[in-house]
Structure formats: C-alpha cells, structure tokens
Amino acid sequence: MSYQTFGDYIRTRRVAIELPLRKVAAYLDIDTSTLSKVERGERPASPDYLKPLSKILGLDLKEVQTKYIADKITNDFGALEHLREGLKAAEKQIKTKKK
Amino acid sequence: MSYQTFGDYIRTRRVAIELPLRKVAAYLDIDTSTLSKVERGERPASPDYLKPLSKILGLDLKEVQTKYIADKITNDFGALEHLREGLKAAEKQIKTKKK
DNA sequence: ATTACATTTGACAACTCTGTCCAAAATATT
C-alpha cells in the first residue's frame, strides 16, 4: 500500500546493475556518504543529481524526475488537507506557460 | 498570461477589506515586516500562516492552500522539464493513501 | 582470519533560511 521512495527507486536500480555507491557518487561528483544518505532517505536528493543519475543508471530522465517530484511533494506538502486540488491548480498554472 | 502569485493574492484581498499589515501580522503572530515581504514575494509564506490568513481575510481555506501550493510548486520545481508528468504521478501517489 | 572493498555513522564547516528589530521611506489625515 505504501509507495516507493525516490531513494529506494535508485538504490534498487543501482544494485540491479551492480554499481557500487562509490562509482555512482563519483559520477555525480558527490561524496559516497552523501549518496548513501540519499538512497536511505536520510537526506533529500538535490535536483542536480537527476540527470547524471538517469545517465549512469540507464534510466529514463522523465521517470527519474517524476519519481523525484512525487516523492518531494509527498514530503513537502503531505500535511495540507487540500493537496490534491492544489496540484490540479498547479498543473493548470504550468500549462498556462510559465513566467 | 502570467499567473497571480500567492503574495499578490493575499495582498489584493487584504487591501480590498482594508486591513493594515499590522493587524493581519498581529493575528498571524508575526512581524509586520515579515508579512510585507511575504506579500511582495521576497520571502515564501510558511504553511503555518494559511489557516489564520484564511480566517482573518475571510477566504476559503481550500482556495488559500491551493494558491499556496500552486505558487510553491512553480517556484520549487519550475526548472524541471517533466514537471507535469511528475505532478500527475504525485496525484496518483496521494490518492493511493499516504503511508 | 586477513585483507580488500562497500556502506554507514557522526561530527563538523559553510551556507541558506526564517523571522525580528528598528530605522527609513511612503502615504494618509488633520
């Protein structure tokens, strides 16, 4: 019933293709320790990680971003009663071109 | 073509009902200066403000939250290419009941 | 069991964020 966190998502993939944290972290140009924390949800992922992650893990960037956003929204806005309506409104607002 | 920020939204209403920053800020239990900055978009609104704001401004809480979320998402995720898909996914995830 | 490699942990510095205080500027009232 619970959803897969962003950290689980990338860890699962990393393990599947048998890359050590060390290699992935080096590719992202961050400390191994940082990536470890991100995978375990102890720290949030920086958006800067998304592109390199999708590349080195061989994942679709769209999917990576999608998981990232879904996870972050759940964390950031989970407490608000009217989140669903807010998301709908946000979608409309974005459709209406930005800036 | 551009959308109304959260700050504009509450300022417009506050001015319409002729309340000074001072009064609204006092009701939210924050400094006048802080509210001024929030209204002008110099600082983000804290989610704690939403309920008292809706009360003192006589606005529907759902609308206030909705504007807040839409604004924040635009700011926080505006740089991501696949934001719309991410929002869709987030909605599904939320529908699937939280944790 | 030693050695090598992978991962986690905790302390830490640098930076950012949030709100306050108080002075300055803008606006309204008399």
Added chain:
DNA sequence: AATATTTTGGACAGAGTTGTCAAATGTAAT
C-alpha cells in the same frame, strides 16, 4: 505643512540544511 500611520529595507541572530571527512561497521573473497 505637520503629524500619524503604514509600509519597506537592511542588518542581524538562531535554526536548519547540505555536503565533506574520517572513522566504524558490514560484507566478500582468498
């Protein structure tokens, strides 16, 4: 124009965040 009120600006403190480093722990391989 003088005074009162509202609004803004900038310096600041305290809290929180981000990532690093180095040591500790876990895991495999020989």
